[in-house]
Amino acid sequence: MSSKTKKVNFQIKSWDENTDRSLILSIYNAHRKHILSEAYVEQKKDIFLMLGDKVKYSRDFLLAENEKGEIVGVAGLTNFLGNVKSTRLIYGILPEYFNSTLPQQLLKAAIALGKKLKLSTLVLDTKGSNSAPFDNALEHMGYHPIQYLLEMHLTDFIQTTPVDLPLDVSILQKSGEPDNYHLYVDLINKSFIGSFEFLPAKAESSKKIFQIRKNQFDIEVFYVKNQQQPIGVSVFFVDAQKKIGTIYSVGILPEYRHRGIGTKLLEATIQTAKNQGCKTIQLDVHVDNEKALNLYQKLGFQSNENMKSTFYKVI
The missing domain is CATH 3.40.630.30 (Gcn5-related N-acetyltransferase (GNAT))
Structure with missing residues (x-):
């Protein structure tokens, strides 16, 4: 001692x-x-x-x-x-x-x-x-640690080199909780399956989480559609008092990745947060996810080593 x-x-x-x-x-x-x-x-x-x-x-x-x-x-x-x-x-x-x-x-x-x-x-x-x-x-x-998440903050948004969305792909924005939770969890589950600690979400549980969150945050949900077929989703929460925006998730179906769609979805999420007055936007990323880290840094996010989350398995 x-x-x-x-x-x-x-x-x-x-x-x-x-x-x-x-x-x-x-x-x-x-x-x-x-x-x-x-x-x-x-x-x-x-x-x-x-x-x-x-x-x-x-x-x-x-x-x-x-x-x-x-x-x-x-x-x-x-x-x-x-x-x-x-x-x-x-x-x-x-x-x-x-x-x-x-x-x-x-x-x-x-x-x-x-x-x-x-x-x-x-x-x-x-x-x-x-x-x-x-x-x-x-x-x-x-x-001993089994996993790390790195918190990143963005104050100066850097627009990437303009890349048009593929033909028939569009991004739609909705304020508030999702209208269709079965659609939402289907996109989340297919986008994040295999990620650390991820267990397929359920519509009822997700609805309960959003209904609790909306009492404390403003919520924006973005859907990516290809010929009206949902292929991705993004969610962020905004604390109305502190104007700190938190990107809760950004997911694209595996078969639609590497086409710039995820970048455009993230940019749309960030721009809306900035338009709403957010001075800071934060998100978490696995420290070994080099592709995501490079993208976030390209957009202006800066890592905060002092706010790294360290995970331990004790049983």
């Missing part, structure tokens, strides 16, 4: 059904604000709805208390509505306890809970340089 490590005795216990969820949410938001800084967007109470109907808090969540009996941390196991292959470990502690024994203690307890529940796979991620205490704790426990 270093001289800077805060010496506090913590108690990790199961979720109490009388727990004030607004308190838990405030801890989660304080954690996120500390690690995300200017990219932070406050999570609303609806975030609990995104955890899915299968979550049982008394079984799947842990609370951390300090010596005064105050709740200062939370960890939970969830499949995020079934949109990833593995169960995910989500967590948050108050920033003043980052340099204490709590990160390691809470992660150990959550992993032990996952093993007790006989989970086949449990994955968690850290975000940015301020998450170093959690990375250090995981390294100390013998866990």
